[in-house]
Amino acid sequence: MRIFLLLVLMATILPTTFVQAQFFDGALGGELGIVLDPQYPGPRDEVTATLDDYSLNTSGTSIAWFIDQKFVVGSENKRSISFTAGDVGTNTKIEVRLTDISGHVLTAGQTVAPIYIDVIIEPQTYTPVFYTGRALPIYGSTVYLTALVGSDTNLTQTNGYTFNWKLNDQVLSGGSMRGGNKTSLIVPHGSSNIITLSVFNNQGQTIARRLFEIPSVAIDVQFYEINTLYGLSHKAVGESLNLLSNSTTIKAVPYNLDLNSVNGNLFTEWQINGRGQKNTTADPFEITLQRRGGGSDNITFKVRNLSELLQGDETSFLLNS
Amino acid sequence: MKHRFYLIHKIMRRSFFIIIGSLIVILLLAFWLYSLLYGTPQKVGDVFANFGIGGNNNAVDIIQPTASTTDEKPVVNVASLVKLRQLTIRPVIGFREFQASSTAPKFITYAEGGTGNIYTINLTSGEETRVSNVTIPIAEKAVFSGNGRFVAIRSGFTNKNEVMLVDLDDLNDIKSEVLSFRINDFTFSNTDDLLFTETVSTGTIGRSLNPLTKEVKDIFSIPFQQVTMVWSQDGITPHYAYPKASSRLLGYLYVIKEGSIVRVPISGSGLTAEANADYIFFSRLVDLNQQSFFYDVKTGIESLAPIMLTPEKCVFTHSDNAKLFCGYEITEYPYFFPDDWYKGTRIFSDRIWKINLNNQSATQIISPPITVGRELDITDMTIGQDDKMLYFTNKNDRTLWLYEI
Numbered sequence: 001m002r003i004f005l006l007l008v009l010m011a012t013i014l015p016t017t018f019v020q021a022q023f024f025d026g027a028l029g030g031e032l033g034i035v036l037d038p039q040y041p042g043p044r045d046e047v048t049a050t051l052d053d054y055s056l057n058t059s060g061t062s063i064a065w066f067i068d069q070k071f072v073v074g075s076e077n078k079r080s081i082s083f084t085a086g087d088v089g090t091n092t093k094i095e096v097r098l099t100d101i102s103g104h105v106l107t108a109g110q111t112v113a114p115i116y117i118d119v120i121i122e123p124q125t126y127t128p129v130f131y132t133g134r135a136l137p138i139y140g141s142t143v144y145l146t147a148l149v150g151s152d153t154n155l156t157q158t159n160g161y162t163f164n165w166k167l168n169d170q171v172l173s174g175g176s177m178r179g180g181n182k183t184s185l186i187v188p189h190g191s192s193n194i195i196t197l198s199v200f201n202n203q204g205q206t207i208a209r210r211l212f213e214i215p216s217v218a219i220d221v222q223f224y225e226i227n228t229l230y231g232l233s234h235k236a237v238g239e240s241l242n243l244l245s246n247s248t249t250i251k252a253v254p255y256n257l258d259l260n261s262v263n264g265n266l267f268t269e270w271q272i273n274g275r276g277q278k279n280t281t282a283d284p285f286e287i288t289l290q291r292r293g294g295g296s297d298n299i300t301f302k303v304r305n306l307s308e309l310l311q312g313d314e315t316s317f318l319l320n321s
Numbered sequence: 322m323k324h325r326f327y328l329i330h331k332i333m334r335r336s337f338f339i340i341i342g343s344l345i346v347i348l349l350l351a352f353w354l355y356s357l358l359y360g361t362p363q364k365v366g367d368v369f370a371n372f373g374i375g376g377n378n379n380a381v382d383i384i385q386p387t388a389s390t391t392d393e394k395p396v397v398n399v400a401s402l403v404k405l406r407q408l409t410i411r412p413v414i415g416f417r418e419f420q421a422s423s424t425a426p427k428f429i430t431y432a433e434g435g436t437g438n439i440y441t442i443n444l445t446s447g448e449e450t451r452v453s454n455v456t457i458p459i460a461e462k463a464v465f466s467g468n469g470r471f472v473a474i475r476s477g478f479t480n481k482n483e484v485m486l487v488d489l490d491d492l493n494d495i496k497s498e499v500l501s502f503r504i505n506d507f508t509f510s511n512t513d514d515l516l517f518t519e520t521v522s523t524g525t526i527g528r529s530l531n532p533l534t535k536e537v538k539d540i541f542s543i544p545f546q547q548v549t550m551v552w553s554q555d556g557i558t559p560h561y562a563y564p565k566a567s568s569r570l571l572g573y574l575y576v577i578k579e580g581s582i583v584r585v586p587i588s589g590s591g592l593t594a595e596a597n598a599d600y601i602f603f604s605r606l607v608d609l610n611q612q613s614f615f616y617d618v619k620t621g622i623e624s625l626a627p628i629m630l631t632p633e634k635c636v637f638t639h640s641d642n643a644k645l646f647c648g649y650e651i652t653e654y655p656y657f658f659p660d661d662w663y664k665g666t667r668i669f670s671d672r673i674w675k676i677n678l679n680n681q682s683a684t685q686i687i688s689p690p691i692t693v694g695r696e697l698d699i700t701d702m703t704i705g706q707d708d709k710m711l712y713f714t715n716k717n718d719r720t721l722w723l724y725e726i
Contacts, residue, residue: 116573131664
C-alpha cells in the first residue's frame with residue numbers, strides 16, 4: 001500500500017514540477033501570443049485582442065500594444081485591448097510588446113484581414129406571391145445554404161476556397177469541398193439548429209469560421225378574404241370577421257408548409273362549429289361561407305402533411321353574421 | 322424480518338412487472354393517438370410538452386389587427402382642396418403620375434387590382450377615364466413606364482405568375498403579350514426599359530427588355546434566389562439587392578456593380594433597405610426590436626435614424642437626397658416585424674413624416690385619423706416629379722391616396 005501511495009504521489013507531483021520549471025526557463029521563457037475574439041473577425045467587427053502569455057513568467061514586465069505600428073494610448077500594462085476591424089481588403093497589424101525589468105523585449109503580432117463570409121439561408125417552404133418576406137424552415141423541410149465570400153471589389157470566385165459545412169457538429173455533404181459554397185440540409189428536430197461554416201484557402205489555412213442559427217418554426221395558417229373581382233385581400237382575417245354580405249370566400253394560406261408537400265400527400269379539412277365540411281371548391285384551401293341568420297360561427301381549418309406528421313396546423317376564426 | 326422479505330418477494334413477482342409494463346404501453350399508445358389526432362405542435366421543441374390543456378388548439382400567435390375607432394366610410398373627392406384625399410375606391414396595384422409640362426394638369430394613371438384595367442384621373446378636374454379594358458385575371462402588381470406607353474402587369478391566375486406587357490400607344494388597339502420569363506420582380510428604368518429578375522437554378526439573373534425592340538440583355542447575376550431588389554430609379558444610383566427579409570434570418574446588402582454583386586457593410590436580421598445616390602436607409606433587428614439607420618455612401622458612416630423607416634412606406638425626394646417622406650406610427654416594432662406586416666396580421670395607423678437626414682430630424686406633417694378620420698396603413702409610397710405630391714396606397718383596402726405637400 002505504501003509503495004502504491006508513493007507512486008501516486010510521484011505521478012501527480014512530478015509533472016507539476018516540470019511545468020514550473022518551464023515557467024522559470026530563460027529570461028521570459030515560453031511563447032507569447034495574441035488571441036483574437038472573434039477568432040476570424042469580419043469587416044468592421046468589434047475585436048478583442050488578449051495577451052496569451054500563460055507559459056511565461058511575466059512578473060515585473062511592462063506591456064504595450066500597437067496597431068499598425070502606432071502605440072495604442074491607454075494600453076499600458078493592459079492584458080487586452082478592443083478595436084474595430086477594418087473594411088474588407090484591409091490588413092490591421094496588432095502587436096504587443098513585453099519588456100522585462102532587465103530591458104529584454106518580447107513581441108507578438110497578429111494580422112487581421114477581414115473578409116465577408118455571408119451565408120444565405122433559403123428555406124424551401126411555402127409563402128404566397130404577395131408575401132415579400134422570406135419563407136421560414138420547418139422540421140423535415142429542405143433548406144438551401146449559399147456561402148458568399150466577399151472581397152472589396154466583388155464576390156470572390158469560390159473555387160479558390162474550400163468549404164466545410166456542419167449542422168449541429170455533423171459534417172454535411174460528406175466533408176470539405178473545394179468551391180463547395182452551396183449545400184442543402186433537411187431541418188432536424190429542435191427549435192434551433194446551428195450551422196458552422198469553416199472556409200480554407202488554397203494553402204489549407206482557415207481564413208474564416210462562422211456560426212449561424214437555422215430556426216425551425218411551425219406551419220402558420222392565416223385566413224384572407226377573396227373578392228371574386230379584385231382577388232385576395234392582403235389583410236389577414238385575424239380572430240374574427242364580420243360578414244357584410246350574404247356570403248364570402250375565405251382562403252387559408254399555410255405559411256411555411258414544406259414545398260414538397262404542397263401538391264402532395266396533404267390532409268386538409270374545414271370545420272364549421274366543429275363539424276367537418278364537404279369541400280365544394282376545386283381548391284382545398286378555399287371555402288365559401290354563407291350567412292347563417294345571426295350569431296357567430298367558429299370556422300376552423302386543419303392542414304397536415306401526411307408524409308411528415310409533425311408538419312401541421314389547426315387555426316380558427318369567428319364569423320359574425 | 323422473514324415476513325418483510327416475503328412481502329418484497331411477493332411485490333416483485335412477474336405479474337407485477339407485466340401490469341406496470343402494460344400500463345406504460347397503454348399510456349404511450351394513448352399519448353401517441355392524442356398527438357396524432359389533436360396535438361399540433363406550436364414549436365418543434367414543444368411537441369412533447371404541449372397537451373393543449375384548456376382547449377386552446379390555436380397554434381398561431383395571431384396579432385389581432387387593431388379595431389378601427391374611426392369612420393372608415395370612403396370619401397372620394399379628387400378635386401377637393403383637402404391636402405390628403407382618397408383617389409379611388411377600387412383596389413390599386415400600380416400607379417404613376419404624368420404631367421405633359423409644368424403648366425399642364427397632372428394625371429395619375431393606375432391599374433385596378435384583380436382586373437388589370439387601367440384608369441387615369443385628371444387631378445385638376447377630378448375626371449376619371451378608363452384607358453384600357455384589357456382584363457388580366459387576378460392582376461396583382463403593375464408598373465408603368467416613364468413615358469406612360471407601357472405597363473407591365475403580373476397575373477396571379479393559375480399560380481403561373483405571368484407578367485404581361487401592355488402597349489397603350491393606340492388606345493383603340495391595345496396590344497398585350499405574356500412575357501416568356503419566370504419573372505420575380507420588375508420595374509421600368511429611367512430609360513423605359515423593363516428591368517426584371519428571373520429565377521434560375523444558380524440563383525437570380527437581372528435582365529432588361531426593350532419594350533419596343535424586344536431586345537433582352539443580361540445585366541447582372543445574383544447567386545441566390547430569394548432576392549429583394551432595390552431598383553435604381555434615376556439611372557445614377559446603382560441597383561441594390563438583399564435576401565428577402567425575415568426577422569428570424571440574417572440579411573446582407575449588396576450593391577450591383579458591373580454585373581456582379583459587391584457587399585455593402587450593412588447586415589442584420591430582418592434587414593430591409595432603400596437607397597439613393599447618397600444615402601442608404603435600412604432597418605434591422607437590434608435587441609429584439611426593429612431599428613432604422615442610414616448610411617452615408619460617401620463617408621461610410623452609419624447613423625441612427627430618427628424614426629422607423631420602412632422601404633414600402635418611404636420615398637426620397639427628387640430635389641434633395643437627404644430628405645424623404647415616410648408613413649410611420651409611433652408604436653413598438655417588435656421581434657416579428659416585418660414578417661407580420663407582410664402577412665397582413667399586423668396593421669398600422671400611419672402618420673406622414675418628413676425626415677431630414679442632414680440634421681436627423683423627423684417632423685410629422687399630417688395625421689390621417691385626425692384630418693380625414695381614416696386609419697391608413699401606408700405602402701407603395703411615391704412622390705411626383707416636382708416633389709409636390711405624395712401618392713400611396715392603403716394596405717388595408719389597397720385604395721390610392723394623395724397628399725399635397
